[in-house]
Amino acid sequence: MSASKKPHMNLVVTGHVDNGKSTTVGHLMVDLGVIDQRTIDSFAKESEATGKGDTFKYAWVLDSIKDERERGITIDLAFQKFETPKFFYTLIDAPGHRDFIKNMITGASEADASILVVSVKPGETEAATEPGGQAREHAFLSRTLGVGQIVVALNKMDDVGYTEARYNEVKEIVEKMLKMVGYNTSKVSFIPVSAWKGDNLVKKSENMPWYKGQTLAEALDSFTPPEKPINKPLRIPVQDVYTITGVGTVPVGRVETGKMKTNEKVIVMPSGVPGEIKSIETHHTQMDYAEAGDNIGFNLRGVDKKAIHRGDIIGNIDSPPSVAKEFEAQIIVIHHPTAMAPGYTPVLHAHTAQVAATISDFVAKIDPKTGGIVEEKPKFLKTGDAAIVKIRPVRPLAIETFKEFPEIGRFALRDMGTTIAAGIVKTITEKYDPNKK
Numbered sequence: 001m002s003a004s005k006k007p008h009m010n011l012v013v014t015g016h017v018d019n020g021k022s023t024t025v026g027h028l029m030v031d032l033g034v035i036d037q038r039t040i041d042s043f044a045k046e047s048e049a050t051g052k053g054d055t056f057k058y059a060w061v062l063d064s065i066k067d068e069r070e071r072g073i074t075i076d077l078a079f080q081k082f083e084t085p086k087f088f089y090t091l092i093d094a095p096g097h098r099d100f101i102k103n104m105i106t107g108a109s110e111a112d113a114s115i116l117v118v119s120v121k122p123g124e125t126e127a128a129t130e131p132g133g134q135a136r137e138h139a140f141l142s143r144t145l146g147v148g149q150i151v152v153a154l155n156k157m158d159d160v161g162y163t164e165a166r167y168n169e170v171k172e173i174v175e176k177m178l179k180m181v182g183y184n185t186s187k188v189s190f191i192p193v194s195a196w197k198g199d200n201l202v203k204k205s206e207n208m209p210w211y212k213g214q215t216l217a218e219a220l221d222s223f224t225p226p227e228k229p230i231n232k233p234l235r236i237p238v239q240d241v242y243t244i245t246g247v248g249t250v251p252v253g254r255v256e257t258g259k260m261k262t263n264e265k266v267i268v269m270p271s272g273v274p275g276e277i278k279s280i281e282t283h284h285t286q287m288d289y290a291e292a293g294d295n296i297g298f299n300l301r302g303v304d305k306k307a308i309h310r311g312d313i314i315g316n317i318d319s320p321p322s323v324a325k326e327f328e329a330q331i332i333v334i335h336h337p338t339a340m341a342p343g344y345t346p347v348l349h350a351h352t353a354q355v356a357a358t359i360s361d362f363v364a365k366i367d368p369k370t371g372g373i374v375e376e377k378p379k380f381l382k383t384g385d386a387a388i389v390k391i392r393p394v395r396p397l398a399i400e401t402f403k404e405f406p407e408i409g410r411f412a413l414r415d416m417g418t419t420i421a422a423g424i425v426k427t428i429t430e431k432y433d434p435n436k437k
Contacts, residue, residue: 154171
């Protein structure tokens, strides 16, 4: 079966810093044959030369790619895509904690499934899973943002003598944490691995005869492929708009939901301008039809370039995208140097849109574990708090509720170069009508 024929899954690898995410993924890729040993050995040499020693060679694979990405060198990210017998996987950026969160929320990564890596080394386990721990935060975000399927790699088993007792102990801790954020743990596999030695990544470990479950690779094959949201109304957040001589206005974007075909009538929001789809193309190939998941460029007849911008959403004329003047959201404060009060105006990032937005009202502080109200109308919110708030973008914003369109109903609030909070749109409290300007 060729890659394109297998169901595609986006996979995100999460967990606390130093719990072994990069090593897990690097070694898994080698054992799956996605990266050859020669590449690894050359990384190992580099790694030794920098004094980091051999231990880092698997992590090095991913980090060197990341560095090159950061330097803007486009290199073949082939091994960020890999296949298991059943699926064709794309690995989504996990290394940087804040970047991961930003990407998770702005939909740069709609993860279908997650590997949560948790170290079983005493001290490391607690740091990851206790309040403030990234394993806990990533689990909460994954759950909030709709990543339904998760497998837990209990890593560094070689550091605890491969003992079943320690495995059970950590499994219980992580299970409790996952239950708390709302996962059904009866459906979650907990796999004892050594990312460094390769135990239970692809090959069954001989060091843990007591473990009768799946390897990590087998667990990846037991996920269920997501259903494409083809039957929902059409929604295409606009990434860019080009004016092409002899063609006209050409917006570019990814079809998040629904489908579209040539000669169909659509509407651009917030401007409310109607248009007709003249042609559709992907990678310079003409198509008559596009659907959820396709990255496309399309020519719109009857729409002036001035009526359409990055961050707008195009939808069916009979089911136009919602536009909010104000909405109620559930947020979690990821990082704020002090505390925020109502009136705070960071930059809101949602789908392809970026707009300054004022948090106009703190409705309630909630318990992130249960969703229950802890405090009505709190005066301020600080790092770690979860809350229901009202948000007013400084100009009307095309956005949807998370419940109806999870692909478009999530956002991040950023300020001073960091992600302050992440959230989902619960209800649009004040709609904008372009006809009543």
